[in-house]
Amino acid sequence: MTDPPALKVIGVTVRFGGNVAVDDVSLAAQAGAITGLIGPNGAGKTTLFNVISGLQPPTSGAVHLEGADVTRLPTHKRARRGMARTFQRLELFGILTAHGNVKLAVDVRARADRDIRAGVNADAEAYALLERVGLLDLAHMRADSLSTGKARLVELARALAIRPKVLLLDEPASGLTEEETVQFGAILRELAGEGMAVVLVEHDVSLVFAVCDVVHVLDRGALLASGDPSSIRADQRVLDAYLGDAGVPG
Amino acid sequence: MDQFLIATITGLSTAGIFAIAASGLVLTYTTTGIFNFAHGAVGMLAAFSYWQLLDWGLPTGVAVAVVLLVLGPLFGLLVEAVVMRGLFDAPETSRLVVSVALLAAALGLGVWLWPVDESRPLDFWFEDNFLGILGVRVRWHEAIAFILAVVVAIGLRVLLRSTRAGVTMRAVVDDRGLASLNGARPGRSAALAWALGCSLAALAGILLAPAQALSQQTLTLLIVNAYAAAMLGRLRNLPMTFLGAAVLGLLDSYGFFYLPTDGRFGPYLSTFRFAIPVVVLFIVLIALPSARLRTNAARRRLAAPRPTWFTAGFQAAAVVGGAVVLAIGLSDADALRAAKAVGFALIALSLVPLVGWAGQLCLCQMSFAAIGAVCMGHLGQGGNPWALLAGALIAAVVGVLVALPAARLTGIELALATAAFAVILDRWIFAMPDIHLWGMTLSTFNRNPVPVDRLSLPFAGTLTTKGLLVALAVAFALLHLLVVAVRRSRAGDLLLALRESPAACATLGIDPAGTRLAVFAFSAALAAVGGGLYAGTLGSISPSSFDLFQTLPLLLLTVAGGVAASGGAIFAGVVLGLIPVVGATFAGIAGLLGILPGTMGATLGRNPDGVSTQLAERLAPLRSKPAVLAVVVVVDVALALAWANDVLGGWEASIAAFLLPFLAARGVNATRAPRTARLADPLDGLEDRRLGPADVSAIDEALALAEVTR
Numbered sequence: 001m002t003d004p005p006a007l008k009v010i011g012v013t014v015r016f017g018g019n020v021a022v023d024d025v026s027l028a029a030q031a032g033a034i035t036g037l038i039g040p041n042g043a044g045k046t047t048l049f050n051v052i053s054g055l056q057p058p059t060s061g062a063v064h065l066e067g068a069d070v071t072r073l074p075t076h077k078r079a080r081r082g083m084a085r086t087f088q089r090l091e092l093f094g095i096l097t098a099h100g101n102v103k104l105a106v107d108v109r110a111r112a113d114r115d116i117r118a119g120v121n122a123d124a125e126a127y128a129l130l131e132r133v134g135l136l137d138l139a140h141m142r143a144d145s146l147s148t149g150k151a152r153l154v155e156l157a158r159a160l161a162i163r164p165k166v167l168l169l170d171e172p173a174s175g176l177t178e179e180e181t182v183q184f185g186a187i188l189r190e191l192a193g194e195g196m197a198v199v200l201v202e203h204d205v206s207l208v209f210a211v212c213d214v215v216h217v218l219d220r221g222a223l224l225a226s227g228d229p230s231s232i233r234a235d236q237r238v239l240d241a242y243l244g245d246a247g248v249p250g
Numbered sequence: 251m252d253q254f255l256i257a258t259i260t261g262l263s264t265a266g267i268f269a270i271a272a273s274g275l276v277l278t279y280t281t282t283g284i285f286n287f288a289h290g291a292v293g294m295l296a297a298f299s300y301w302q303l304l305d306w307g308l309p310t311g312v313a314v315a316v317v318l319l320v321l322g323p324l325f326g327l328l329v330e331a332v333v334m335r336g337l338f339d340a341p342e343t344s345r346l347v348v349s350v351a352l353l354a355a356a357l358g359l360g361v362w363l364w365p366v367d368e369s370r371p372l373d374f375w376f377e378d379n380f381l382g383i384l385g386v387r388v389r390w391h392e393a394i395a396f397i398l399a400v401v402v403a404i405g406l407r408v409l410l411r412s413t414r415a416g417v418t419m420r421a422v423v424d425d426r427g428l429a430s431l432n433g434a435r436p437g438r439s440a441a442l443a444w445a446l447g448c449s450l451a452a453l454a455g456i457l458l459a460p461a462q463a464l465s466q467q468t469l470t471l472l473i474v475n476a477y478a479a480a481m482l483g484r485l486r487n488l489p490m491t492f493l494g495a496a497v498l499g500l501l502d503s504y505g506f507f508y509l510p511t512d513g514r515f516g517p518y519l520s521t522f523r524f525a526i527p528v529v530v531l532f533i534v535l536i537a538l539p540s541a542r543l544r545t546n547a548a549r550r551r552l553a554a555p556r557p558t559w560f561t562a563g564f565q566a567a568a569v570v571g572g573a574v575v576l577a578i579g580l581s582d583a584d585a586l587r588a589a590k591a592v593g594f595a596l597i598a599l600s601l602v603p604l605v606g607w608a609g610q611l612c613l614c615q616m617s618f619a620a621i622g623a624v625c626m627g628h629l630g631q632g633g634n635p636w637a638l639l640a641g642a643l644i645a646a647v648v649g650v651l652v653a654l655p656a657a658r659l660t661g662i663e664l665a666l667a668t669a670a671f672a673v674i675l676d677r678w679i680f681a682m683p684d685i686h687l688w689g690m691t692l693s694t695f696n697r698n699p700v701p702v703d704r705l706s707l708p709f710a711g712t713l714t715t716k717g718l719l720v721a722l723a724v725a726f727a728l729l730h731l732l733v734v735a736v737r738r739s740r741a742g743d744l745l746l747a748l749r750e751s752p753a754a755c756a757t758l759g760i761d762p763a764g765t766r767l768a769v770f771a772f773s774a775a776l777a778a779v780g781g782g783l784y785a786g787t788l789g790s791i792s793p794s795s796f797d798l799f800q801t802l803p804l805l806l807l808t809v810a811g812g813v814a815a816s817g818g819a820i821f822a823g824v825v826l827g828l829i830p831v832v833g834a835t836f837a838g839i840a841g842l843l844g845i846l847p848g849t850m851g852a853t854l855g856r857n858p859d860g861v862s863t864q865l866a867e868r869l870a871p872l873r874s875k876p877a878v879l880a881v882v883v884v885v886d887v888a889l890a891l892a893w894a895n896d897v898l899g900g901w902e903a904s905i906a907a908f909l910l911p912f913l914a915a916r917g918v919n920a921t922r923a924p925r926t927a928r929l930a931d932p933l934d935g936l937e938d939r940r941l942g943p944a945d946v947s948a949i950d951e952a953l954a955l956a957e958v959t960r
């Protein structure tokens with residue numbers, strides 16, 4: 001038997017009144033791989049992320065993290081077990097600097113791990129994380145004065161600060177320049193290489209197809225197709241529902 | 251059986267009034283997203299206006315029509331246009347504070363227009379006529395109240411479901427942007443909702459008033475009872491609101507008829523009746539499912555100064571120095587007034603971490619202060635300062651108990667829960683005689699004022715009035731330094747992060763509810779220390795010095811002054827200290843001053859950071875020129891001494907001493923060369939700038955060092 005997947009979503013349904021936002025979705029994300037999640041606006045991607053991270057209780061269904069059922073755990077306990085995320089609508093702490101945002105997360109993690117060995121220097125670790133996403137020169141800017149693209153990178157650094165096992169990214173590349181997007185893809189591959197399970201929600205399909213190992217397609221709440229990028233790209237239903245011409249390169 | 255029937259019928263009539271009030275509240279909330287704390291005060295103003303019109307000789311029918319169709323709606327339209335319109339996308343705390351400010355302003359207005367020393371009887375409608383229902387004599391007035399509630403219920407349903415205006419009103423809540431795209435005019439819906447809401451509050455006020463002695467606070471609180479009914483439907487559901495009103499009305503009436511007033515438990519339960527609705531409110535709030543974690547809705551830059559130790563120390567020294575000068579120059583009576591103001595500022599300081607950083611609007615701060623005050627009265631005989639510590643510990647525990655159910659709620663719900671707690675304490679618990687349990691005696695006020703001895707310190711002995719003033723200033727300075735220490739620590743950043751986005755905090759592993767508990771406990775302890783010291787300036791305390799209506803000006807003035815830093819607390823103390831002075835000097839506007847805290851709070855929509863934060867920014871340039879700063883200090887001290895020795899008048903000296911630093915700061919600003927970058931403490935005054943290559947390589951060097959130790 002192999003290890004259980006880092007993240008498993010089992011039959012999750014979310015209803016808002018009469019509106020079904022997520023409809024009986026099951027999927028898994030493996031450690032060391034990048035799992036793509038795409039679909040048209042309103043497909044339920046963000047809602048699914050909210051269920052996975054515990055911000056939205058599902059109407060039915062379960063979420064497993066490294067084989068353990070975490071459906072009833074509050075968000076912060078899931079975070080302490082290694083689940084991190086970024087937000088589609090930025091959720092940086094605007095009043096703190098970029099460095100302050102990351103350092104806060106480092107601090108929280110270090111305390112929760114009782115990781116108070118002499119080596120933990122939250123200041124330095126926060127700078128190192130910012131350097132990793134290429135933002136060292138902006139470390140002392142207030143977060144609310146950063147451009148959207150830069151702010152997304154700070155959110156990534158902040159999420160990495162909790163040393164996640166599962167990393168959920170909600171449209172991280174929107175607002176990045178083309179060059180930054182390429183760099184960003186490289187960072188993602190690096191993270192997966194370190195054994196993280198990365199789940200990527202993104203409208204920039206060329207990025208998704210370039211970096212993902214598996215892609216799931218959501219449409220009106222339900223899972224439409226799953227598979228490796230090339231098969232998804234060729235899937236007629238996906239072309240009709242979402243990709244249209246965009247999926248066909250050239 | 252007969253009595254039960256009477257109680258039930260009376261209860262249903264009260265229920266009708268609650269339902270009318272509550273449905274007005276729900277209407278404004280669902281349409282505008284603003285919870286109108288002033289709803290009760292609007293009803294109160296309406297009742298007084300109604301009395302006034304009758305007093306001027308108008309017939310009842312005309313007076314009712316004028317209040318319900320003209321004054322009520324007009325007031326609503328005015329509030330909507332002047333105060334509320336700009337608030338739609340303001341942070342939740344600001345919206346709540348403005349609404350609370352409106353409550354305070356309306357109360358102040360009521361007291362100003364109708365001074366409390368006169369009795370104003372109101373007759374029931376159709377005074378002498380009774381109606382026989384099931385063999386019980388029922389006042390026409392009561393029957394009418396019930397019938398009106400039914401009419402309102404049907405009317406609102408028709409309005410919201412079947413008219414264009416009503417359908418638009420419901421659409422506006424769901425999505426303001428979308429609704430306006432579809433041709434709705436959100437502004438008009440909001441105006442309509444405010445007009446209707448205020449009219450309903452007015453109706454409730456008029457119906458309630460005859461059974462009461464016309465009193466501003468009592469009447470306001472009675473309508474506040476209806477808030478519990480509205481909460482049952484989480485402020486959105488009208489049928490649930492009517493159900494809630496029925497339950498409340500009946501409980502209130504049965505309480506009146508059946509709660510014992512004598513015997514063993516009589517003394518403890520007789521005042522319970524006044525607390526029933528707030529107890530229900532508290533229970534409803536506890537029973538509500540947890541609110542979803544809020545994401546960052548308001549994108550507005552907020553300030554929360556992070557003073558350097560130098561600045562903080564300087565401020566502490568300035569407070570103590572100022573108190574010493576006042577102690578030298580003031581008469582004993584005035585020094586006592588000043589000491590009271592400092593005591594008030596001490597309590598206000600407790601709001602800084604809770605409201606200013608964590609963004610938790612708490613309306614029972616004075617109740618925490620009361621705990622400290624009672625401890626000082628009972629345990630601090632002879633002025634023993636250790637009683638302050640006892641008060642702080644007890645208050646911290648109580649703070650946790652209040653926050654335990656409340657910390658999972660939304661901002662409005664938390665504000666209401668804490669307000670309910672404040673009313674439970676001052677209308678019920680503090681009105682009880684001593685409680686004897688298992689051989690212990692639990693004593694609060696035992697129905698009498700509690701004497702509080704003046705502080706006595708080692709070496710100094712029992713303090714003189716002037717000594718007290720200086721001691722309180724020293725206490726303020728020390729607690730200010732404590733607050734700054736918290737702000738500069740990780741906890742300070744944590745609380746600010748929590749204010750901005752609880753959801754993001756949780757995804758980083760921070761427990762939002764747990765963090766709120768901690769800050770509640772800390773703030774309650776601070777308030778209790780402040781309350782204990784404040785009590786020492788009063789000499790003897792009674793529950794009314796610490797009730798909900800005392801929390802309002804405290805909160806509003808601190809917020810207007812800038813609740814994110816100690817400066818806001820100083821501002822609150824100074825304004826409250828000056829109000830009686832100004833009132834005595836200019837007798838004509840004395841009544842108007844009661845409205846001051848409310849109107850100051852209401853300006854918050856435009857200036858969310860507060861006065862002191864802005865002033866502090868103006869003074870910032872002085873930090874870089876120690877020489878100029880020293881000169882300013884010397885001249886200010888000289889001015890103070892000149893006043894204390896009667897060389898200069900008080901107003902002249904204070905105005906000159908106040909303006910001098912600002913003028914100096916302007917001068918410095920004009921001549922200053924651009925500052926060069928340095929990396930001493932990156933967060934002290936250097937926020938918000940790009941790092942140069944030198945900084946980056948400095949950090950790189952540091953990182954390499956860190957790499958080795960890891």
Ligand SMILES: Nc1ncnc2c1ncn2[C@@H]1O[C@H](COP(=O)(O)OP(=O)(O)OP(=O)(O)O)[C@@H](O)[C@H]1O
Pocket residue numbers: 016019020021039040041042043044045046047048088
């Ligand atoms: N709190 C809520 N209450 C009611 N409906 C909601 C709520 N949150 C989301 N929805 C609805 O659920 C559906 C899915 O929304 P969701 O934000 O998950 O889509 P998405 O796939 O992330 O879209 P996008 O690509 O635009 O980000 C939408 O129809 C949305 O209107």
Ligand SMILES: [Mg+2]
Pocket residue numbers: 045046047088
């Ligand atoms: Mg989304």
